[in-house]
Structures are given as structure tokens and as C-alpha cells.
Amino acid sequence: MAIAGVCVGAAFRFGLLTWLAEDKHPARPVLEALSWIAGIGALVVALRQDRNLTTSSSFPRHADAASAPADDRRHERRNDRSSRWRGVPAAVKSRKQLLISMAGMIATLGVAASIASSCQTQQDIASAPLKVAGISCEIESGPVVLAISGRQGSPGFSMSSTTAQVVQAAIFRRNFSEPVTYVNVDGLPSVVGRRATTPLEPAADRFKVPIEEIAGEAAKVRARVPEVDVLSALDASARAAKPVRSGTIIMFDSGLSTAGGVNFDDETSIDVAADDMIEHLNTSGYLPDLSGMTVIFVGLGEVNAPQRSLRPAQRRHLAVLWKQIAHAAGAKCADTLDEIGHPTAPGDVPPVRQVAVPPPPTESASSGNTSVILSASGELQFRSDSADFEDEEAAKKSLTPVLRLIAAHPERKVNITGTTARIGSRDIQLALSKARAEAVARLLGESGVSEDRIITSGVGSEFREYIPDHGPDGRLLPGPAQQNRTVRIDLVAP
Numbered sequence: 001m002a003i004a005g006v007c008v009g010a011a012f013r014f015g016l017l018t019w020l021a022e023d024k025h026p027a028r029p030v031l032e033a034l035s036w037i038a039g040i041g042a043l044v045v046a047l048r049q050d051r052n053l054t055t056s057s058s059f060p061r062h063a064d065a066a067s068a069p070a071d072d073r074r075h076e077r078r079n080d081r082s083s084r085w086r087g088v089p090a091a092v093k094s095r096k097q098l099l100i101s102m103a104g105m106i107a108t109l110g111v112a113a114s115i116a117s118s119c120q121t122q123q124d125i126a127s128a129p130l131k132v133a134g135i136s137c138e139i140e141s142g143p144v145v146l147a148i149s150g151r152q153g154s155p156g157f158s159m160s161s162t163t164a165q166v167v168q169a170a171i172f173r174r175n176f177s178e179p180v181t182y183v184n185v186d187g188l189p190s191v192v193g194r195r196a197t198t199p200l201e202p203a204a205d206r207f208k209v210p211i212e213e214i215a216g217e218a219a220k221v222r223a224r225v226p227e228v229d230v231l232s233a234l235d236a237s238a239r240a241a242k243p244v245r246s247g248t249i250i251m252f253d254s255g256l257s258t259a260g261g262v263n264f265d266d267e268t269s270i271d272v273a274a275d276d277m278i279e280h281l282n283t284s285g286y287l288p289d290l291s292g293m294t295v296i297f298v299g300l301g302e303v304n305a306p307q308r309s310l311r312p313a314q315r316r317h318l319a320v321l322w323k324q325i326a327h328a329a330g331a332k333c334a335d336t337l338d339e340i341g342h343p344t345a346p347g348d349v350p351p352v353r354q355v356a357v358p359p360p361p362t363e364s365a366s367s368g369n370t371s372v373i374l375s376a377s378g379e380l381q382f383r384s385d386s387a388d389f390e391d392e393e394a395a396k397k398s399l400t401p402v403l404r405l406i407a408a409h410p411e412r413k414v415n416i417t418g419t420t421a422r423i424g425s426r427d428i429q430l431a432l433s434k435a436r437a438e439a440v441a442r443l444l445g446e447s448g449v450s451e452d453r454i455i456t457s458g459v460g461s462e463f464r465e466y467i468p469d470h471g472p473d474g475r476l477l478p479g480p481a482q483q484n485r486t487v488r489i490d491l492v493a494p
Contacts, residue, residue: 132169134162137294137333139169142247143178145237146214149185149253151223152352153307155299156344157252159215163298163337168211170248170294180214181240185253186223186350189233191240193217218252226350228253229260231281234295234326235288245292246332255300255318256307256355261286262325264355268479270314271358271377274324275384276421276478281325283475291330297322298337304345308357313379313394320390362401370409370492372402376436376485387435396443402489403447412491414454416441419488421469421481422461434458440487 131138146167148157159167171180179194195217230253241247256264261281264270268277281287300322301315310318319336326334361380362372376382379398381390389395406414418433418440437456445451461469461484469480 132162132166134337135166135296135335137296137335139166139173139248140246140292140294140332141173142244142292143181143241144170144173144247145181145183145240145249146218147183147185147189147233147237147249147251147253148218148221149223149228150219150221150346150349151186151228152345152349153256153303153305153354154185154228154254154345154352155302155304155340156346157215157219157221158339159211159218160337160339163250163339164211164215166296166337167214167250170250171214173248178244181237182218182221183233183237183240184221184223185228185230185233185251187225187227187229187259189229189236191236192221222346223349223352226352227259228257228352229262230255230257230322231261231286231288231325232259234290234329238288238290238293241293246294247292248294248296249290250296250298252298253300254303254307255297255322256303258353258355265353265479266356267477269358269377269482270310270318270321270355271375271381272321272478272482273384273485274321276476276481277321278325278328279476280478282328287325287329289330290326293331295326295331295334296337297326297334299339300336302338302340307352307354310357311360311378313381313391313398314357316391317378317381360398362398370405370412370490372405372489374402374440374487374489375483376487377482380440380487382436382439382485385432387432387439389439392443396447399440399443399447403444403449406444406449406453406491409491411494412453413494414441414444414449415490415492416444416454416456417463417488417490418456418458419463419466419484419486420458420460421476421484422466423469423476423481426460426462429460430458432458433460436485437487440489 144167150157179196181191182193182195183189184192195214230251233251233253234249237249237251241249256270258264261284262277264272278287297319301310301318303309315338323334323336358375358378361375361378374380379391379394381395382388383390406412416437418435418437420429420433420436422429424432434457437458441454441456444454467480467483469477469484471477
């Protein structure tokens with residue numbers, strides 16, 4: 001019966017507090033405190049009563065209490081305190097003793113349950129995903145890797161308050177025994193340091209993340225090898241976190257990679273389509289394994305001298321590109337934080353080639369020519385396999401030079417022709433190229449160009465300036481494919 005009573009009492013307490021915890025009931029702290037007070041109080045009372053009840057009454061009384069041995073006098077006082085039980089039937093006395101013993105055991109278990117509940121609450125806090133303002137990803141449990149670009153052309157390391165919150169949340173979510181790992185982002189990324197933690201670290205210390213020390217250590221990371229391979233830095237970070245299938249990678253870099261699988265050179269510009277790049281990485285075996293990882297990119301598109309600055313549309317596209325690459329590599333979640341790093345780039349580091357920054361897509365319209373080729377990139381970037389703009393407002397603003405050119409020749413028709421890369425069937429190419437020409441025509445119409453003047457068509461990949469966009473092995477070449485995506489505007493005589 002005592003065991004059954006203990007089980008029932010413990011089940012009731014755990015069930016009640018679990019329900020309150022799940023509903024985040026405001027009364028939970030009060031009940032926790034009462035549980036401690038009542039449990040300890042009941043335990044003390046039960047132990048005292050049990051001590052009185054179990055004291056033997058068989059000790060002889062001495063006629064001369066003063067001359068009685070001290071031990072005997074103490075036993076007599078105990079017998080006096082228990083005299084109220086004299087004349088009570090043994091069965092009743094036994095039941096009362098049993099009930100008080102059960103109360104003592106339940107109280108003891110209650111105190112233990114309170115301690116276990118507190119420990120479980122700490123564990124629940126540490127294991128529950130954390131939401132941080134400024135990013136869409138929830139920070140999951142697991143190792144923490146900071147990939148730092150102490151290199152040429154990328155801003156010096158700094159940590160804003162928002163980024164600090166992300167780093168704090170990620171470090172808080174790690175297991176006690178897992179270190180914080182530092183990876184340098186250069187031409188041959190590798191682990192350059194770890195901040196170890198003590199296995200016996202108290203749970204409360206998880207709230208006291210030494211963010212200033214972490215930032216100080218990260219700011220000391222420097223590139224060792226020329227160029228920069230951002231994709232390999234992601235791979236090195238993920239491998240540093242294995243075999244755990246979760247964790248957080250926080251990448252501090254501009255994203256302007258000059259080596260490895262993602263190499264922005266004269267052939268592959270930063271305006272490359274994300275789908276094309278992912279297909280290239282898949283077929284070439286460059287895509288890393290980011291399974292289960294949360295990847296946060298900090299400062300994508302932010303640069304420092306001698307690297308030429310990117311326009312806002314190009315920074316946005318770069319963010320889209322790297323997030324989609326991370327997702328394609330198996331990341332559980334990927335997001336970006338816009339942050340301008342330290343204005344002074346690290347000194348005494350290996351050289352990094354400058355990445356070419358394509359001019360605005362409407363640059364040729366300012367020359368006064370009546371034929372304009374608009375690259376489907378930058379501000380006029382379309383979503384993959386779609387006639388929807390990545391940023392329609394930016395696309396509309398970018399057409400201002402074209403509008404001035406059209407206004408200068410009011411007597412001419414506006415012939416708009418779309419072209420595409422050689423992907424998919426001929427019918428698909430024709431349909432997509434025409435839809436994109438119509439999308440540009442719609443923006444021109446909304447800006448005041450008469451629909452009677454506009455003629456749209458699509459030629460797919462069948463045009464004179466077509467650049468072969470597949471290699472000898474049949475693989476798609478992302479750079480040439482992007483160059484073949486254009487919208488051409490010709491002002492022709494009626």
C-alpha cells in the first residue's frame with residue numbers, strides 16, 4: 001500500500017506540473033514553491049510522528065526519577081509523549097502508522113520530484129529550438145562553427161547586436177562537452193581553433209555566454225592561403241560538426257568566392273542563376289553535405305577595398321544564391337543577416353582576385369543606340385524557369401534609361417525579344433523567352449509606353465549571339481547559360 005500510495009502521489013504531482021508546464025501556466029512557479037514547502041514540512045512531521053510511534057514502551061519506570069540513569073529518563077519521556085496511543089486498538093494504531101509513513105514517503109518523493117522537475121526544466125530549455133529576431137531559422141541543438149573571413153576584399157570581422165544574439169543562442173544550444181569551432185575562409189579552408197568547454201559546466205552557465213571573448217578570438221582569424229573558396233569553407237564547417245547531424249554554422253564572408261566549385265570569374269558572374277549553379281555543383285560533385293545543419297550567412301555582398309562594391313540588387317541575388325546552395329546541400333534551414341563589417345580589412349594576408357561586377361542591365365540604353373540588349377540579371381533578374389522578377393520594383397526602376405530612349409523616338413515601334421539558355425525542349429525555350437519579353441513590356445506599359453507601340457516575341461536559344469552553354473561532356477555551364485538570357489529592345493521604323 002505504501003508503494004502504491006507513493007506512485008499515485010508522484011504521478012499526480014508530475015501530471016499536474018507537466019500539464020502546467022506544457023500550457024506555460026502562470027501558477028506553475030507558485031505550485032513549485034508550495035510543493036517544496038509542503039514536501040519538506042510533511043517530511044519533517046512524518047518523521048517525527050514515525051519516531052514517536054515506533055518508540056518501544058517496554059522500558060521500566062524508576063521510582064526515583066532523579067536517580068534513574070539518563071538513558072532511561074529519555075526513554076520515559078518518549079513513552080510519556082506516546083501515552084496518547086494507550087488504549088487505542090492495535091489495528092487502528094497500525095493503520096495510522098501506515099498512513100503517516102506513506103505521507104513521509106510521498107513527501108520525500110515530492111522533494112525529489114521537485115529537484116528532478118527543476119533539472120528537467122533546465123534540460124527542456126536547453127533542448128528546445130530557439131527563435132532569434134532577425135532570422136527565420138530556429139537555432140537547433142548541436143555543435144557551433146564560426147567560419148571567419150580574415151581575408152583581402154572582405155570587411156574585417158565585427159559582430160552587431162543581432163549577430164551576437166544569434167551566436168549566443170547557438171552557443172547556448174550546444175551540448176556541454178562540445179567546443180566552439182573556428183574555420184578560416186580562404187583558398188584552403190580549415191579548422192584553426194576550438195574553444196573548449198568543461199564537461200561539468202553548470203547548466204546555469206549556459207546563459208552566461210562569453211560573447212566578448214568569442215568575438216575577440218574570431219577577430220584574430222586570418223587567411224593563410226591565396227583566394228577564397230566559400231563552398232569548401234561550408235564543407236569544412238560541416239565536417240567539423242560531424243558526426244552530429246545537427247548544429248549551427250555561422251559564416252562571416254562576402255560570398256564572393258574565387259576558387260573551388262563556386263568560382264566567380266570572367267565566365268561565371270555573380271548574376272548566375274541559382275538553379276544553374278546547383279546543377280553544376282551536383283553534376284561535378286562539389287556540393288557538400290550540410291544535412292541537418294542550420295546555416296546563417298552574415299554580410300553577404302559586403303566588401304572592402306580593393307574589391308568593387310555590389311549594387312543592392314546584386315547583394316540580394318547573392319543572398320538568394322547562397323541560401324539555395326545551402327538548401328540543396330541538405331541544410332535544415334538557411335538565412336542571411338545583412339551586416340556591414342569593420343571598415344578596415346585585415347592586413348598582411350594572401351591576395352584575393354577581385355570579382356568582376358557586371359554593369360547595370362540597361363547600361364547600353366544610355367549610348368543612344370536604337371537597339372538595346374538587357375541582360376536578365378542584376379535588377380532584371382528573373383526567378384529560375386519563370387517570367388517573374390526577383391525584385392519587380394528594382395526591375396521597373398532600372399528601365400528608366402530605356403524609357404528615355406523610347407521617349408526620344410516617339411515615331412518608332414518598340415520590338416521586344418526574349419532569349420534563353422539551351423535548357424529544355426525548343427517549345428519550352430520559346431514559351432519562356434516570350435513570357436519574359438512580355439514581362440518587360442508590361443513594366444514599360446505601366447511606365448507610360450503605349451501598348452500599340454509594343455511588339456513582343458521569343459526566340460529561345462536560336463539567335464545570332466548565342467554562346468554554347470554546355471561543355472563537351474554535356475554538362476551545363478552556368479556562366480554562358482546566364483549570358484544567353486536576355487531581353488532585346490529594338491526601336492524600329494513603322
